[in-house]
Amino acid sequence: MNQIALQMIEAALDQLTRIGRRIESLRLIVSGESTLAMYSSVNTVFGELQIEVGGYVPKGYSYIIEEPTGGKPRAFQWVTKPMRRGEETKLPNDKGWYTKDEVIATNLPYWIAASSRWTSEPYNFAILLSKTRCQELGAPILSNGREHPSAFRYAAAAGKGDNRHRYIPLYDRTEMYSTIIAENIRLYNYEQMGAAK
Numbered sequence: 156m157n158q159i160a161l162q163m164i165e166a167a168l169d170q171l172t173r174i175g176r177r178i179e180s181l182r183l184i185v186s187g188e189s190t191l192a193m194y195s196s197v198n199t200v201f202g203e204l205q206i207e208v209g210g211y212v213p214k215g216y217s218y219i220i221e222e223p224t225g226g227k228p229r230a231f232q233w234v235t236k237p238m239r240r241g242e243e244t245k246l247p248n249d250k251g252w253y254t255k256d257e258v259i260a261t262n263l264p265y266w267i268a269a270s271s272r273w274t275s276e277p278y279n280f281a282i283l284l285s286k287t288r289c290q291e292l293g294a295p296i297l298s299n300g301r302e303h304p305s306a307f308r309y310a311a312a313a314g315k316g317d318n319r320h321r322y323i324p325l326y327d328r329t330e331m332y333s334t335i336i337a338e339n340i341r342l343y344n345y346e347q348m349g350a351a352k
Contacts, residue, residue: 188214265307266345280349283325
């Protein structure tokens with residue numbers, strides 16, 4: 156299973172366990188088109204979470220919901236939910252780079268070159284590539300805003316006349332790791348988080 160998908164599931168579970176919900180009573184509901192639909196359960200740091208396919212769940216949506224318990228309100232937490240039209244983060248310039256405020260609003264980690272570190276490491280292991288690098292390695296990002304960044308990289312040179320938009324979005328390409336190793340492709344420090352097991 157994709158490591159970042161697992162991290163997203165665990166982040167949602169963390170919210171539910173904090174309010175006293177038990178994993179035994181929770182279900183991950185996914186679209187029939189999701190790659191997670193092939194699994195019946197997933198092992199998390201909180202225990203084993205059952206997976207069910209929702210007959211009316213569109214692709215791109217997934218959530219965790221509590222089983223009915225005697226009239227008690229059911230706990231609910233989104234795992235993934237595409238932004239509705241008009242809610243998309245506005246790409247700040249023609250390159251699609253972000254401002255610091257926009258990056259902070261996403262709550263995603265970003266790489267600081269000056270100190271050679273991530274602001275946080277929510278993923279145990281991830282390959283994180285820019286749009287250009289994704290294209291170069293034969294794994295282009297989805298068009299029309301259908302794929303969202305998983306992290307960012309601070310770039311000191313943002314382009315002539317633009318001193319605000321200095322953060323380059325990075326996209327999850329962890330599934331390419333075996334290819335990267337086999338073809339001896341060099342990764343920069345900011346293109347990898349954590350270490351492969």
